[in-house]
Amino acid sequence: MIGRIQRPVDFERVLARPSRSRSAHFALHHLSATPAPSAWNAAQLRTARAELSTGDTQPAHSPVEHAPPAEPSSAVEGCWVGLVVPKRHAKRSVTRQLLKRQIRAAFAERPGMxxxxxxxxxxxxxxxxxxxxxxxxxxxxxxxxxxxxxxxRVLAPRAEKLA
Structure with missing residues (x-):
């Protein structure tokens, strides 16, 4: 199963790790975990109200550094893919969409990820x-x-372990 990473907190968790592999144009990051549950996201991203002396309330966000604990790799099932194709590197939306389709297709062709x-x-x-x-x-x-x-390159070390 290949799912999509959609929540910002999941992108932050994965991008906080060093890249697993790089090429001339792409970097690949991996975290052996499942997406954060929606209840965790709601609790972390909910705005807390702080009382001010003027009576007005101002939203205060909780810090993002408090990520859920990493799960052991044996408990993780499934593959979730997130795409970061910034406008500064691909100015035209046609190019961004083409690259996103190619990334999804590349993952779909490799069931052994x-x-x-x-x-x-x-x-x-x-x-x-x-x-x-x-x-x-x-x-x-x-x-x-x-x-x-x-x-x-990511699958090569895994293939050597199986041989």
Missing amino acids: PPGLWVVRLRSPFDRQKFPSAASDALRAAARAELAQLLD
């Missing part, structure tokens, strides 16, 4: 001189090939 939370982050832009069209077949093929290498 270790369970947990995965975040793929675009860390540098593709050269516009080389790929002038926002949704060209050349850009699609280049992104797919780079993502395949990135995921293969």
